[in-house]
Amino acid sequence: MSEYIRVKGNIVEKTGGVSRVYAKGGIEHNSNGFIDYFAENYTYGEPEKYVSVFPKILYVNGHFYNEDGTFEGKVNEVENEGSAEDVYTCTGKSKMKNEKGEEIVTYNNIQLLKENEKNITHSDFCYIAYVVKMEAGEDDFKELKCIAYTSFNRSINVKSTWKKLLSTSYSSVGNKKEMKSSLDDNKSKLTRKAIFYVLGGEDDLTNGAELWDGTDFLAWGNSEMNPYNKVGQNKFDEYKFIEIPKDIYDSFLAANGNSTKYGDKGNHNEKNDPGTHEHVKKKVKQIIKGKDGKPVLGKDGKPTFEEIEIPSKIKYKIPASDFENKDYWISGNFYYDTGVKATNGISGTINAGKSIFWKLTKIRLTSDNPK
Structure with a gap:
């Protein structure tokens, strides 16, 4: 293949670095006038090895997602390295020419996703994404990151894979399944970004949290009969103590408003019904x-x-009376000794969305009794 360039005027080339010309045969310079070379130094030596002007292209299989959470495409070619079940992040895709001069589609700046040094499968990735998405209330990136990091932390602590943990009762999401790659709504994309955040080794904003609770924790406390005909929220029966730094409590409270409602299962004995909650009834016609x-x-x-x-x-006032009891705020932070014989207590580490996230602790972590 030959290339012939002919112009009637001048050709000026400027480069900020080194300009190199390679040729398998000779290099000829011809001029009807003169040839000028301007340089402080001239060197002569052996011909240098050809350096490709094309960027290095990695030929790998996998599912590719943009860093913003958008699915970019799937590659599964026999001659490529890796599995189509591998998952990569990228900064988009583009067309370029390979070393043969052929135009191909490439995924830019790819990064392979791994869970604990092992390639995460696309199936597991999509399952985790579905559960994390359903656990979050809103399109809140902070909450999604916290749920993702918290569940990931828990999986490590109990020596489980992330997907396997989320498939258990640790997550209350029903009918768990894989989230479709084709979903491009904002919450789906933010969920994927949250998982990239965790697997990419970004800072854990939960400070090691392994559990979380939502509005029910504030609504039931340890004094309200909950819809399941049990007094209080389960954390008060499972851990040695519960502590919440005041700034985290205030943020958590502000996010949840003044009241909340849950479906009434009709199992409360209203004559002996602890708490101040209100049973809302509706009128219906029956034969x-x-x-x-x-x-x-x-x-x-x-x-x-x-x-x-x-x-x-059932309408519950927020917060439950326990959180307004001054006896639990003596230190300036909420501290409730449950009396339960357990190894650990739980300490609130962050509020995100309508959720509070808990770290397992053996001693109080708040400023009045530092770690």
Whole structure:
């Protein structure tokens, strides 16, 4: 292949570095006028080895996601290295020419994702993404990062894989499955970004948290009969103590408002129902039945109805009375000794969204009793 360039004017080339010309045969300079060389020094030596002007291209298989969480594409070629189940981040894709001069699609600045030094599979990645996404309330990147890092921390502590942990009752998400790569809504993309954040080794903003709770913790405390006919939130029965630095508590409280409602399962004995919560009922019509169990018919021969009230919602004031008890704020931070014989207590490390995140601790970590 030859290249012939002919111009009627001048050709000026400027470069900020070194300009090199390689040729397998000779290099000729011809001029009808003169040839000028301007340089402080001239050197002569052996011909240098050709250096490709094309960037190095890695031919690998895998699923490729933009750093913003967008799915860019999948590669699965026999001649490529790696598995199509590998997952990479990239900064987009572009077209360029390879060393043969062929135009190809490339993924830019790729980074292989690993979980504890092992390539994470695309199947596991999508499963983790689905659960983390469903655990978060809003399109809140901070909350998604906290949920991702907290569950990842827990998986390490219990010596499990991330996906396996999330498949257990550790996560209350129902009907768990893999999140589709094609989803490009904001929450899906932010969820993937949160997982990139964790697997990329970014700073753990949860400070080692392994557990978290939502609005129910503030609504039930250890004094309200919850919808499952049990007094209090389960953390008060499982850990030696509960502590929350005041700034984290204030942020958590502000995020959850003044009240919340849960579905009423109709299992409360309202004559002996601890707490100040309110049972909200709704009126419905039902068919009146006789002693024989058959509908009572009206003059028109049609079934008759009556209006009754049935359980609908349980409304809880936020916060529960425990959090307003000054005895638990003597140090300036919330501290509740549960009396439970357990090895660890839990300490709030951060609020994100409507959730608070917990670190397992054996001693108080707040400023009045530093670690």
